[in-house]
Amino acid sequence: MQIQWNELTEAQQAAALARPAQSNNPQLSEQVSDIIDRIRTNGDAALLDYTARFDGVNLATVKLSTEAKATALAQLGTDVKAAIDIAYRNIKAFHTAQMPKDVTLETQPGVLCELKHVALDAVGLYIPGGSAPLPSTVLMLGTTAQVAGCLRKVLVSPPNAQQSLAPEIIYAATLCGIDEIYLCGGAQAIAALALGTESIAKVDKIFGPGNSYVTEAKQQVALLAGGPAIDMPAGPSEVLVLADKDADADFVASDLLSQAEHGKDSQAILVTESQALAAAVELAVADQLARLSRQEIAAHAMQYARYIVCDDITQAIQVSNLYAPEHLIVQVTDTDTALAQLKYAGSIFVGPYSPESAGDYASGTNHVLPTYGYSRNYSSLGLLDFMRRFTVQTLSKAGLQDLGPAIMHLAEAEGLDAHKNAVAIRLAKLNAGTRDA
Ligand SMILES: NC(=O)c1ccc[n+]([C@@H]2O[C@H](COP(=O)([O-])OP(=O)(O)OC[C@H]3O[C@@H](n4cnc5c(N)ncnc54)[C@H](O)[C@@H]3O)[C@@H](O)[C@H]2O)c1
Numbered sequence: 004m005q006i007q008w009n010e011l012t013e014a015q016q017a018a019a020l021a022r023p024a025q026s027n028n029p030q031l032s033e034q035v036s037d038i039i040d041r042i043r044t045n046g047d048a049a050l051l052d053y054t055a056r057f058d059g060v061n062l063a064t065v066k067l068s069t070e071a072k073a074t075a076l077a078q079l080g081t082d083v084k085a086a087i088d089i090a091y092r093n094i095k096a097f098h099t100a101q102m103p104k105d106v107t108l109e110t111q112p113g114v115l116c117e118l119k120h121v122a123l124d125a126v127g128l129y130i131p132g133g134s135a136p137l138p139s140t141v142l143m144l145g146t147t148a149q150v151a152g153c154l155r156k157v158l159v160s161p162p163n164a165q166q167s168l169a170p171e172i173i174y175a176a177t178l179c180g181i182d183e184i185y186l187c188g189g190a191q192a193i194a195a196l197a198l199g200t201e202s203i204a205k206v207d208k209i210f211g212p213g214n215s216y217v218t219e220a221k222q223q224v225a226l227l228a229g230g231p232a233i234d235m236p237a238g239p240s241e242v243l244v245l246a247d248k249d250a251d252a253d254f255v256a257s258d259l260l261s262q263a264e265h266g267k268d269s270q271a272i273l274v275t276e277s278q279a280l281a282a283a284v285e286l287a288v289a290d291q292l293a294r295l296s297r298q299e300i301a302a303h304a305m306q307y308a309r310y311i312v313c314d315d316i317t318q319a320i321q322v323s324n325l326y327a328p329e330h331l332i333v334q335v336t337d338t339d340t341a342l343a344q345l346k347y348a349g350s351i352f353v354g355p356y357s358p359e360s361a362g363d364y365a366s367g368t369n370h371v372l373p374t375y376g377y378s379r380n381y382s383s384l385g386l387l388d389f390m391r392r393f394t395v396q397t398l399s400k401a402g403l404q405d406l407g408p409a410i411m412h413l414a415e416a417e418g419l420d421a422h423k424n425a426v427a428i429r430l431a432k433l434n435a436g437t438r439d440a
Pocket residue numbers: 057058130131132133134135137140161187188189190191212213214216217237238239240265266269329370371372373374
């Protein structure tokens with residue numbers, strides 16, 4: 004259904020850009036907190052119990068065995084293997100290029116300041132598996148952790164009926180040098196990574212998208228005393244296509260549907276200057292939808308679709324900035340002018356030949372992106388997320404003699420005598436001797 008942006012009140016405009024309810028489960032927070040408590044108390048036994056209950060798989064142990072790995076790898080087709088290799092190469096190249104440079108600066112004579120970067124030691128990588136197994140997410144998280152140089156890379160994902168994971172997931176993990184793989188998903192897997200169990204040693208930071216249980220669990224464990232860091236709120240997929248009257252309706256429809264098929268709570272939005280294009284896209288969506296294997300899921304998600312018609316592209320850009328989408332597809336003639344004004348998006352796809360799936364799989368950019376409007380204040384996942392930075396300072400005797408008085412004045416202004424003394428005692432000893440360079 005088309006929406007004429009200018010005919011809406013401010014409240015109606017806000018409603019038009021509302022996301023589907025994140026969860027219609029009012030007990031979510033309590034349910035997730037119970038799961039975390041049970042993992043804390045019962046470790047592996049609780050993990051196996053939840054896997055039986057939520058994934059319908061009865062496992063004897065949570066670790067993926069070497070034999071299961073070998074069996075899965077033997078089943079992998081050559082075409083998909085080659086495709087994973089291409090994606091891995093591009094993702095690795097783009098993330099290697101993000102390697103940060105350390106900084107060394109003498110802010111004033113004798114006062115040396117350094118900024119250094121090191122990889123995180125142990126990272127937990129959540130790979131969704133409820134609705135579809137996502138080997139591409141293994142590449143996005145695993146390659147980046149590998150390029151950063153993280154020592155321990157721990158992959159968790161819900162098991163399939165064969166008590167294993169998709170061969171593509173296992174192959175991608177092997178390429179990324181991941182040798183710890185555990186068969187568990189949902190909130191219980193996040194709790195295991197955060198707290199540790201008999202089988203899984205806890206990690207320093209947890210990465211990866213997931214459903215509402217996973218996202219809620221990440222948020223809860225991040226608040227625990229001594230809990231892990233987390234990457235970002237990466238929830239149900241969403242896409243906004245910004246298109247002018249000359250855009251190809253079939254291309255636009257295909258990008259809207261490629262995100263709608265992720266889950267029933269995914270969202271797809273078209274913002275255009277052209278009523279005719281909006282109408283053509285609606286027809287193209289109906290046509291393509293009828294032939295999708297995940298038609299039911301995509302059709303459900305398209306209930307939340309919006310076809311917004313604006314006065315012109317400038318207004319359409321304002322609407323896009325208001326929504327702050329995870330994925331933004333720009334199909335307008337003057338892309339340079341549009342890009343200069345587009346402020347918020349997790350990842351941008353420019354021109355008719357940059358489908359959203361290019362970034363989802365293989366162009367080299369990361370597909371783990373902030374959703375729910377968080378692209379306003381969170382970044383897309385990158386190499387730096389797998390590293391921490393810290394500073395180092397080294398003052399010479401002369402450096403402290405020059406800077407010391409300023410430090411003492413500031414300490415005095417804050418009424419912090421011990422801070423002042425830490426300088427004064429050194430300066431007194433120094434001034435009793437000779438001044439060094
Ligand atoms: N933002 C991004 O970067 C990005 C990238 C990829 C995927 N995604 C999104 O990730 C999501 C993946 O979700 P999914 O469901 O397919 O897989 P998932 O692995 O996140 O969730 C499956 C798990 O949820 C748990 N679960 C299911 N029902 C439960 C219940 N009633 N109570 C407690 N736990 C329960 C189970 O433990 C199960 O293993 C999708 O919404 C997709 O759009 C986002």
